[in-house]
Amino acid sequence: MSINAAIEELSTLLGQRLSRSKSDLDQHGTSETHFALTPPDAVAYPANTEEVSAIVKICARHHCPVVGFGAGTSLEGQTLAVQGGVVVDFRDMAAVLHVGAEDMDVTVQPGITREVLNEELRATGLMFPVDPGANASIGGMASTRASGTTAVRYGTMRDNVLGLEVVLADGRIIQTGTRARKSSAGYDLTALFVGAEGTLGLITALTLRLHGQPEAVTSAVCAFDDIEAAVSAVQMTIQMGIPMARIEFVDAATVAAVNAYSKMDLPLCPHLLIEFNGSDSAVEEQATLFGEVVEEFGAKGFEWAKKPEERKALWTMRHHAYWAIVQSRQGCKALVTDICVPISNLAEAVEQTRADIAASPIEGPILGHVGDGNFHAILLFDEANEAEVQAANDLSHRMVERALALGGTATGEHGIGLGKKKYMQAEHGAGWDVMGDIKQALDPQNLMNPGKLVRGN
Template sequence: MRIDAALGELEAVLGERLSRSRPVREQHAHSETHLRSGPPDAVAFPRSAAEVARIAEICTRHLVPMVGWGAGTSLEGHALALRGGVTIDFAQMDQILEMRPEDMIVRVQPGITREALNAALRDTGLFFPVDPGANASIGGMAATRASGTTAVRYGTMRDNVLGLEVVLADGRMIRTGTAAPKSAAGYDLTALFVGSEGTLGLITELTLRLHGQPEAVSAAVCAFPDMSSAVNCVIETIQHGIPMARIEFLDAATVAACNAYAQMEMPLQPHLMIEFHGTEAGVAEQAERFGEIAAGHGSADFQWATRTEDRARLWKMRHAAYRACLAMRPGCEGWVTDACVPISRLAEAVEETQADIAACGVPGPMVGHVGDGNFHSVLLVDPESETEREAAKRVSARLAERALRMGGTVTGEHGIGFGKLGYMAAEHGEGWIVMGEIKRALDPHGLMNPGKMVSQT
């Protein structure tokens, strides 16, 4: 790695938009969870795809690692510079390039956040539905194949990205996909890069599928006597084909945290939060049917929220659940688990995980996008306690093993990064070897986000 020569050339291209300052580099050495790394050697702030291509060409010529950075909200260390090099921060590439309401698509740069995008779309009658909770960048969401609270109805980033512009390691720029609703032409390169976590290339543009803003929206929160009742209510709701836009689970510990953090007064029991989108008549019918199912599983304290401000407060509380949990134990590290199982095994998986947490001695509030079998726990670990750190590792490992045993995956939405790299062989077998071969074909020097996703020898 010839870092000094590379940085000299990059400064000639970017000027002050290449930062070597310690504070800026340190800002790019932290993740949302306990995972850490050393800082990159420099941080680049490109403003165009052409500049990104030039950065890649220079870095490859000098064998300098490159790591993409969106909003820094990922949870498995995806954007940390494990081997130094240059972090490429897309904050200044945040424009809407083309809006086509008649085709229900929009073309954007990667640095725009989902909240900024939806604010710009408000007057079109359309919106972008993928909601991972954090105000993540669209490019980062694509790179990690994000999903979140609305995936049960609208799908994940995999379903809502129609095409990409990508800069490869050697500086070549390619386009994948089209603006057409579907295609049968060639390999699906869009799907290859969505979820590749920056290990194959740097996303510089995205064409996104939009959805119509619903005529009516209704949300509710309801308490259940125990976790099993709440999860079984979700399963029955899905089996009845009721089209939910969101259905979220909070255990009693998370409810207590949210009450304290957001000044709520929910009963200290497991809760479901649900939202329906559609026509006035359709939403009313769906809400009534769900209410009957919930009652059959012992639901109590059923509260509907139809006013926009009430719904916003409800979902703001849900999105703040991670911060609320951290506030339960000031100074703790958040070890965030993530697994996804078939719906038929969901109740079993949740109950076994709850038992593991109760036995380990580390607090672990649990939440989940349970409409698609995905659930999480935030293990609140004392960073000074090696005993607690080891206990958290055991719980996380048992959860991953449980998910695979039940026919699921070790991550439904958080991705691999380097935090879950050790589970890839068990989940994919020979398929993981093939992933490595694809990586080496596109990035033979292993410079694109090294140390993530695949084994690199």
């Protein structure tokens, strides 16, 4: 390996668009959560796919690791250069390349964020619905197979990526998928790269499925006496086929944090946040049915938000919950973990997790996208207190064990990165070895985001 030789050659190629400044390296070596600072050796800012290919070819020639970087909002350390090397930041590749309004699709570069994309689409009457909360880059969302608050209706990135342009570990540029809505032509390479966390190649363009902007939108918040009642109400709503656009759960500890952070005055008990999309009549019917269902489970304090500014305030509160929780304990670190279980096991998983946290020496508010069985715990700990560090790790470990025992997964949307790699064998068995075989075939030098996802990487 000759990282310095690669950097020297990259400097000739990119000039000032190759950075070795301490501030740039530190910015690209930090994580949204508890992982330690891990700066790369250099940061490259390519302008187009051809430059990405040239960067990868130079790095391959010098056996230099390559790590893709979007907005840096991943939660499991996916963008940390744990073996050094070059981070490829897609900041300058953030354009909309083509809008196929009649076909309801769009092709974009990976650095564009979901909020900017939807601003660009506003005049078309279309939208890209996947909303992980953070204003993440589209390339990063595909790489982690992200989902979020709207997955219960619109699906995850897996369901909304039609095709990709990818630079492989040897610098080859390939196209996966087409703009057609279905295909029986060979291996599904698009699905292979969606969720690969940059370990197989760098995504340089994406063709996405779009959806129509709804005619009417209404949101609501309601309170429950306990977690079991709230989650049971969600299960019944799903079983009745009521088409929710979003349904989110927050526990009492989360409510206390967001009340302080967002200047809200919600009662200190579990809440559901709901949104319905559709025509005026459909939304009204859905809201009425939902109200009847949750009333049976003791829902109270219904507040409907029909005005755009009211809905925005409600969902901004939810999206800011992480920061609200972190600020509720100054100076703490956060281990942010998620699991996903079958809907029928959701109440059991949430309640047992809550009991586990209550018996521990640390705080851990629970919230999540309960419409698809996915929830999060934000475990707050003092990194100087060994007992608290151990408690956070133990709680996260038991959450994963519980999810796997219930037929679920170690992560519903955060991905594997560094934090969940140790659970891949338990979840996938021999399938994990097959992932390693694919990695070896496409990246025999182990240069693409090494240290992540696969065994011995």
